[in-house]
Amino acid sequence: MFDKYIIDPASVQNIGPANAPTGFSFTTKLGYYRGLGLSMVEDLKVSIDDEALPREAVLFDEGQGPLTLDEMEETFDRRWAFGAPATIAVALEGGFPKGEHKLTLQQRLRISYMPFPSFNNDEKVISL
Amino acid sequence: MSKIKRGISLYSFQEEMFLGRMSVEDVVAFGAQLGAKGIEILPEQNMPTFPNITDQQIGEWRDMLARHGAHFTCYDMFLDTKRRKDRLMSDEEQVESIHRDLALCNRLGIKNMRILIFVRPDILERCVPLAEKLDVHMGVEVHAPWYLDHAWILRTIEVADRLKTKHLGILPDMGIFMKHYPPAFRARFERQGARPEVTQFIVDQHEQKVMCEYTIYEVAVKMQGNKAEVAMAETLRHAPYANPRRIGDFAPYFRHIQAKFYEMNEDYTDPALAYDEVIPELVKAGWEGTLSSEYEGNRWIQDVHEVDSREQVRRQHVMFERLIAKAEAELA
Numbered sequence: 120m121f122d123k124y125i126i127d128p129a130s131v132q133n134i135g136p137a138n139a140p141t142g143f144s145f146t147t148k149l150g151y152y153r154g155l156g157l158s159m160v161e162d163l164k165v166s167i168d169d170e171a172l173p174r175e176a177v178l179f180d181e182g183q184g185p186l187t188l189d190e191m192e193e194t195f196d197r198r199w200a201f202g203a204p205a206t207i208a209v210a211l212e213g214g215f216p217k218g219e220h221k222l223t224l225q226q227r228l229r230i231s232y233m234p235f236p237s238f239n240n241d242e243k244v245i246s247l
Numbered sequence: 248m249s250k251i252k253r254g255i256s257l258y259s260f261q262e263e264m265f266l267g268r269m270s271v272e273d274v275v276a277f278g279a280q281l282g283a284k285g286i287e288i289l290p291e292q293n294m295p296t297f298p299n300i301t302d303q304q305i306g307e308w309r310d311m312l313a314r315h316g317a318h319f320t321c322y323d324m325f326l327d328t329k330r331r332k333d334r335l336m337s338d339e340e341q342v343e344s345i346h347r348d349l350a351l352c353n354r355l356g357i358k359n360m361r362i363l364i365f366v367r368p369d370i371l372e373r374c375v376p377l378a379e380k381l382d383v384h385m386g387v388e389v390h391a392p393w394y395l396d397h398a399w400i401l402r403t404i405e406v407a408d409r410l411k412t413k414h415l416g417i418l419p420d421m422g423i424f425m426k427h428y429p430p431a432f433r434a435r436f437e438r439q440g441a442r443p444e445v446t447q448f449i450v451d452q453h454e455q456k457v458m459c460e461y462t463i464y465e466v467a468v469k470m471q472g473n474k475a476e477v478a479m480a481e482t483l484r485h486a487p488y489a490n491p492r493r494i495g496d497f498a499p500y501f502r503h504i505q506a507k508f509y510e511m512n513e514d515y516t517d518p519a520l521a522y523d524e525v526i527p528e529l530v531k532a533g534w535e536g537t538l539s540s541e542y543e544g545n546r547w548i549q550d551v552h553e554v555d556s557r558e559q560v561r562r563q564h565v566m567f568e569r570l571i572a573k574a575e576a577e578l579a
Contacts, residue, residue: 123550124265124266152265152289153325154297156327156330158330158331158332159329159330192332195331200295201264201265201293202266202267229329230329231325231329231330231365232326232363
């Protein structure tokens with residue numbers, strides 16, 4: 120319902136030393152019409168040019184401190200509020216590749232009243 | 248003064264609120280301007296610190312509503328039965344979660360709670376004593392593809408009758424009265440590659456009320472429909488036209504209505520949902536409650552159009568005023 124808005128393309132930046140970035144980060148909103156407990160975010164799949172980055176490389180932070188995606192699924196006392204930006208940081212040697220590249224995010228949510236998982240997808244062409 | 252009040256659900260402005268273009272107060276002020284002073288809230292959407300809400304926050308909400316002459320009508324609850332990956336919530340945990348919502352609903356001074364349709368009637372039965380104590384009506388949302396007479400809904404009615412309680416019933420979502428296929432849906436599927444001759448076939452089938460599985464098979468197998476065409480045909484599974492003439496029989500079980508819509512015409516008519524048939528039935532039944540706007544068109548047009556929820560909601564309220572006045576005049 121909010122797919123096209125879930126990646127903020129202006130927020131993409133490298134992290135780590137400027138001459139040797141260790142990864143990149145960007146902000147994202149939850150593509151859902153209400154907030155959700157973090158334990159129900161099953162996956163945040165980040166891809167560059169359709170190549171998925173390893174799940175273990177992804178960290179999520181809604182403002183209360185970074186979590187691995189495995190930790191996120193076991194976090195029962197934190198919520199990702201409606202319309203609130205959170206940060207995704209991805210470990211990637213050299214940072215986000217130079218030149219134009221497609222950044223894709225797929226959020227997989229466990230919504231209790233739905234019989235199947237809910238997927239939100241966005242892709243943005245990024246040039247750092 | 249009409250027995251039917253007009254209100255808005257904050258859900259209607261999800262596009263503007265998600266993008267930070269309207270605050271909750273902007274929405275309340277806009278509703279008040281339209282004479283839609285009843286506000287339906289989704290605490291999990293509109294209260295960022297949910298479920299931890301202080302008395303001070305509640306005071307701020309009340310003051311804000313008072314500034315605009317508005318009041319709460321309904322609290323939309325959720326139940327995260329799949330909160331844990333490894334198991335469903337136990338029955339006790341489900342009751343506890345609903346109790347938490349009933350308590351917050353009561354602290355906010357709200358008398359109606361929208362219950363998600365998938366919540367089991369036996370779980371709700373266990374919540375009736377607290378709902379009675381707090382004087383909150385738990386209304387199970389009758390949402391498409393369910394409809395008033397659906398066996399799952401009748402189970403809740405059966406519990407309410409057996410307990411002789413006025414605090415358990417239903418809460419209809421007007422999406423169940425889809426008389427015509429929404430043009431906004433069709434246009435979106437055409438932008439995704441559905442061929443006009445196929446979308447016309449699907450619209451015609453819906454118009455004739457052909458049972459959806461026939462149409463889905465025709466499109467998917469016989470016409471070798473593409474992805475967008477099959478997806479459009481599959482929306483028919485969620486596009487029922489329930490019989491408006493049954494409203495009177497169910498009216499004692501509901502006190503609030505989610506006035507779902509996807510798009511309003513410029514001439515203040517709804518191209519899809521049969522409000523022109525539903526509102527006279529509500530008036531005839533002497534039903535008392537709030538028609539609460541629930542605009543859900545943003546997701547169908549945002550790929551090509553700027554979403555203007557205000558204009559859509561405004562048009563719906565002009566329609567409500569006209570239809571209510573007409574039905575009341577005809578009854579008098």
